[in-house]
Amino acid sequence: MNFLEVQFSLRGQTLPADHGYALYSALKKFLQSLEQEQQAKLLIERNLPPDLLICSIAGIPNQNGIIYLNKNGRFRLRCPAENAAQWYRILQNQVLDIRGHLIRLIQPRLTLPQASATLKARLVTFRLDTWNSQDAPLHFLQSCQKGLAKLDINAQVSIDSNDEGNLAQRAIKIHGKNVLGYGVTVEGLNPENSLKLQGMGLGGRKHFGCGWFYPVQEVGHENSIRA
Structure with missing residues (x-):
């Protein structure tokens, strides 16, 4: 399956730093407001399609759980190539209300993910039975x-470290609960598998910004959205 990335420039000022679930909710609410014919290919039983990936929006963090948007900020999604034009048209110039922070999606463009032997994800999550720092x-x-094996990808996976040299454990808040995961690096990818991993993602909560992989040359993506 071939994937395309749809990118929108933004008009707005601020967002919550932890906005993955709120962004998903705003997008879903907007789509559900459309006529049924427009919804048909974008919603499955009133939910976003499982083959859609959404990226968190980068910005400049402050110490109060807020990020400030800048001219380089983008709303980005990846989807099967045959659906990209519809996302492009329907979302163009729309306003999303993300917990009271308004952003307008402007100047859309389509891009191809770029193959890289090494990919990173800021946050990958799985539904572990228990969570303790030791195990x-x-x-x-x-x-x-196991997730890579299901995608038939043979590569080396590792947990990243943070600026203090500790494991890059991170969290996303969903329904008031913190869901924990880690920053991840995958190395030794051939071009085909690199594009597959970027298109399919890894782990769960991929509608909330988790499991989104990017080439290491995308400087600043990870740090710019950290509060």
């Missing part, structure tokens, strides 16, 4: 390896 990394890496 979680082992179970998490095993889940990553």
Whole structure:
């Protein structure tokens, strides 16, 4: 399956730093307001299609859980190539209300994901039965390896470190609960598998910004959205 990325420039000022679930909710609410014919290919039983990936929006963080948008900020989604034009048309110039922060999606463009032997994801999550700091990394890496195997991808996966040299454990808030995961690097990818991983993602909560992989040359993506 071939995937395309749809990118929108933004008009707006601020967003919550942890906005993955709120962004998903705003997008879903907008789509459900459309006529049924327009919804047909974009919603499955009133939910977003499972083959859609949504990226968190980058910005400049402050210390109060807010990010400030800048001219380089983008709303980005990846989808099967045959659906990209519809996302492009329907979302163009629309306003999303993300927990009271308004952003307008402007100047859309279509791009091809670029193959890279090394990909990173800021946050990957899995539904682990239990979570404790001692056993979680082992179970998490095993889940990553199983996820790659399901995609028929042979590569090396590791948990990133943060600026303090500790494991890059991160969280996303969903329904008031923190869902934990890690920053991940996948190395040794051939071009076909690199594009597949970018198009399919890894782990769960991929509608909320999790499991989104990007080439290491996309400088600043990880740090710019951290509060």
